[in-house]
Amino acid sequence: MDRGALGERRLVVAANRGPVSFHSDPSGEPIVTRGLGGLVTVLTEVLRAHDGTWIAAALGDEESRLAEQDRSVEVELDGDTYRVRYVSVAADMYDKYYNIVANPILWFIQHYLWDLGRHPDISPNERDAWENGYVPVQRLFAEAIADEAGAGGAAGTAAGSGALVMLHDYHLYGVAPLVRAALPGAFVQQFVHIPWAQSDAWLVLPKDMRDAIFEGLLGNDIVAFHTPHYARNFLQGCVDLLDLPVDPARLTVTVGDREVWVRAYPVSIDPRALRKAAGAQRVAAEEAALLARRREFLLVRVDRLDLSKNIIRGFLAFDRFLDLHPEFRERITFLALLQPSREDVEEYVTYRERVMRTVEQINTKHGNTDWMPIDVRIQDNFPQTLAAYRHYDALMVNAIFDGMNLVAKEGPILNTQDGVLILSENTGAFEELGAFALGVNPFDIEQQAEAIHEALTMGAQERRTRNEAIRAVVDVNSVERWVSAQFADIAEKLDAASR
Numbered sequence: 001m002d003r004g005a006l007g008e009r010r011l012v013v014a015a016n017r018g019p020v021s022f023h024s025d026p027s028g029e030p031i032v033t034r035g036l037g038g039l040v041t042v043l044t045e046v047l048r049a050h051d052g053t054w055i056a057a058a059l060g061d062e063e064s065r066l067a068e069q070d071r072s073v074e075v076e077l078d079g080d081t082y083r084v085r086y087v088s089v090a091a092d093m094y095d096k097y098y099n100i101v102a103n104p105i106l107w108f109i110q111h112y113l114w115d116l117g118r119h120p121d122i123s124p125n126e127r128d129a130w131e132n133g134y135v136p137v138q139r140l141f142a143e144a145i146a147d148e149a150g151a152g153g154a155a156g157t158a159a160g161s162g163a164l165v166m167l168h169d170y171h172l173y174g175v176a177p178l179v180r181a182a183l184p185g186a187f188v189q190q191f192v193h194i195p196w197a198q199s200d201a202w203l204v205l206p207k208d209m210r211d212a213i214f215e216g217l218l219g220n221d222i223v224a225f226h227t228p229h230y231a232r233n234f235l236q237g238c239v240d241l242l243d244l245p246v247d248p249a250r251l252t253v254t255v256g257d258r259e260v261w262v263r264a265y266p267v268s269i270d271p272r273a274l275r276k277a278a279g280a281q282r283v284a285a286e287e288a289a290l291l292a293r294r295r296e297f298l299l300v301r302v303d304r305l306d307l308s309k310n311i312i313r314g315f316l317a318f319d320r321f322l323d324l325h326p327e328f329r330e331r332i333t334f335l336a337l338l339q340p341s342r343e344d345v346e347e348y349v350t351y352r353e354r355v356m357r358t359v360e361q362i363n364t365k366h367g368n369t370d371w372m373p374i375d376v377r378i379q380d381n382f383p384q385t386l387a388a389y390r391h392y393d394a395l396m397v398n399a400i401f402d403g404m405n406l407v408a409k410e411g412p413i414l415n416t417q418d419g420v421l422i423l424s425e426n427t428g429a430f431e432e433l434g435a436f437a438l439g440v441n442p443f444d445i446e447q448q449a450e451a452i453h454e455a456l457t458m459g460a461q462e463r464r465t466r467n468e469a470i471r472a473v474v475d476v477n478s479v480e481r482w483v484s485a486q487f488a489d490i491a492e493k494l495d496a497a498s499r
Contacts, residue, residue, distance in 0.1 A: 006491055009164040009187070011052025012149050013043055014141055016098070016171040018056030019082045020075050022063060032077050038406045039168065039193065042267055044080060045479045046166065049487065051083075055144050057094065057137075058086040072148060087144045089137055096133020098171070100126060104347055106170045106213075109204055110197045111308040111401045122206055130209055135174060138216075142178030149183055162186075164490065167220070169193045174212060176219030187490060189222040193267070194403040195428070196230040199240035214242055218253060221493060222261045224486065226404045226428040231264045261493060265486055266432055267404050268479050271413050271471075278386045278414050286387035290335075295371075297332040297456050300392035300419075302385050302407045303399075304341040305378065307351050310400045310424070310442050311338065312358050315374060317398070317448030319362045322373065325453055329366060332456070334374045335392075337385055352378075389414040394455035396422045397429070398442045404428035408437070412470040418463035420455035421470065422448070432477065436469040 019040050023031045043054065058067040066073050067086035075082045089097070105126065108114045120126070149163035163186040167175055176188045202210045214237060217223050225231045231251060238244045238253045245254045253260045277283070299318065303309040318334050338355070342348040356376070363372045377384070389395075395411040408429040412421055423430055423437035430439065438451045 006050065006164065006487060006494075009162045010149055011047075011050045011164045011166070012055060012145050013046060013052060013166045013168065014055040014145055014172060014175065015039055015043065015168040016057055016102075017059065018063065018084050018086065019044060019054055019080075020077050020084075022060055032075065038267070038269075041270065042479055042482065043168065044082075045270065045483050047082070048080075049480075049483050050164075052164075053083045053085055053148050055085050055087060055141060055148065057141075058088050064088060085144055085148055087140050089140060093133050093136060096129035097137040098133075099342075099345055100129035101134040102171050103342055103345055105205075106173075107194065107308075108347075109201050110170065110194050112197060112201060113307050113400070114204060116204070120204060122204075122209075135212075138172065138174035139178060141172055142175050142182065145175070145179050146182035149179075149186060165189070166191070166486075174216040176216055178219075180219050187494060188220045189224060189486070189490060190217060190220045191224040191265070191486075192217075192230070192403075193226070195401045196225055196233045196237075198233050199237045202237060202241060210241060214238060218244075218255050218260050220260060222263055222486075222489060224263050224265055226264065226266050227431050228264045229431070230403075230428070231262045235262055261489065263486075263489055265482050266428065266477060267406070267482050268474060268477050269406055269409050269413070270479050271475050274386075274410060274413055277382075278390065280383065280386075282383040283386045286381075286384045287390060290384075290387050290391060293333075294391070295331055295333050297328065297393045298388075298391055299332060299334045299394045299396060299452060299456075300337070300388045300411070301334075301396045301398075302337045302388065302411070304339045305348065305352050305355065306341050307347065308400050308402060310398045311336070311355050313442065313445060314396050314398045314448065315355075315358050315362055317445050318374065318452065319365070320445055320449035321452045322366050324449060328456070329373075330368075330371045332373070335388055336374060336376045337381070337388060338376060338378045339380050340378060386414060390416050392419040393417055394420045394422055394452060396448075396452075397427060398422065398424045398440055398448055399427050400424070400442050402427040402429070408433055409470075409474045412467055413474055415467065418460065418467045420458055420463055420466065422451045422455055432473055433470050436466045436473075 020032050053072045058064045063086045067088035072083045072085040075084055105120060114120055145165055149165060163183055165179055165186050165188045167190040169192060176190055179186060179188055223234065235246045235248060238246055251262045253262060301314060303311060322329060359374045359376050363374055366373045389411045392415060397405055397408045399405055405427040408421060408423055408427065421437040423433060423439055424442040425439045426442055438455055440448050440451050
């Protein structure tokens with residue numbers, strides 16, 4: 001089957017969040033903005049390659065109003081038209097599904113964040129959140145997908161039998177089997193955008209819950225991850241936890257009479273769109289403000305305020321760097337652009353407080369009335385981020401674990417200073433970019449401190465060579481290639497099944 005045959009299939013993509021956010025102006029009229037996060041960018045590219053419908057949870061009043069229509073609606077933004085169907089979820093159910101199970105339980109397992117001597121406890125509260133939050137939300141999504149896909153299909157086929165369903169991330173681990181039961185002829189694929197943990201990490205969960213997660217993913221025709229490492233972890237988990245036969249060479253799992261493919265597609269960015277965005281007037285204004293305050297050296301980090309991003313250890317490494325290399329005092333600023341994250345989850349509120357307390361201690365220790373070493377901005381300001389990308393001397397990406405980390409790709413694409421990428425070896429991006437970055441162990445404060453020094457004292461030619469290599473990788477492995485690789489494998493598996 002060639003790629004053209006896929007065009008006959010009705011595409012439905014599903015993710016927890018939709019492509020846009022709705023706000024109100026002072027008069028109460030809705031304002032539409034692009035949704036936060038890299039998922040919006042990559043799914044937009046999927047829908048450009050193959051027209052389809054985006055299924056998402058209704059997260060605000062306007063989305064809830066649209067959900068009441070019980071059908072897809074069109075939303076326009078920045079030249080893109082999205083066909084979106086919103087799933088209405090009761091507030092209490094959503095809280096259980098998202099704030100107790102998906103975040104933090106699944107997110108913490110997959111990023112190895114639990115302090116197992118103290119947390120988590122799978123108490124009646126967590127069990128209730130699973131049974132009355134996570135599981136019923138899977139059903140709501142599956143029903144919406146089946147209804148949307150069943151509204152059409154290829155000529156001469158039963159309604160929905162020609163559907164192509166692409167599920168995204170850890171919020172929807174139980175959806176695939178339900179879709180398969182409702183639409184037996186559908187092709188179902190799921191992409192996991194965060195790391196896949198090794199088998200032992202999943203033993204935090206009771207057997208019925210962890211089995212449901214693995215079996216849910218195995219309801220897909222293809223299960224996809226960012227890196228071969230995560231794919232191998234999943235295959236080994238199928239052996240260790242479900243005792244299923246796997247073929248490590250072919251990257252397949254046998255489930256009854258079905259063969260599930262397990263694949264790796266490293267997600268990326270759209271370099272052309274990013275460069276175009278960096279040319280906006282608002283970015284130029286942010287650049288002017290940044291350069292007016294700039295010291296001789298600029299160290300930058302851009303992250304969500306998430307425990308997995310390892311923000312505190314990055315600041316402690318900078319503290320150690322200033323101890324070891326006092327000649328840099330008053331010559332450098334560490335600009336940390338941090339986006340608020342999950343502020344209704346207790347662990348994140350506590351983490352934010354710890355981050356700010358650490359910054360205050362370091363600034364008090366090293367700073368003076370004319371110079372604060374760390375400049376923290378907690379806000380979502382994309383033009384400011386683009387301006388910082390253009391002018392850093394070093395970019396710190398020291399995540400504890402990260403599925404990919406697109407900051408590591410965005411920064412070098414825009415940087416004009418031949419700035420050096422300091423990159424955690426536990427990020428998915430390290431498999432592509434590690435040879436050209438300064439790799440660091442995210443737990444090794446001393447190594448990270450020395451990496452900052454090496455980045456700032458590296459010779460001009462080496463900096464240029466490293467940056468050119470990173471830009472070449474990102475330009476070639478763009479988000480378009482990420483989309484094309486998935487559609488090629490879907491076509492190949494459909495072709496193999498038809499023989």
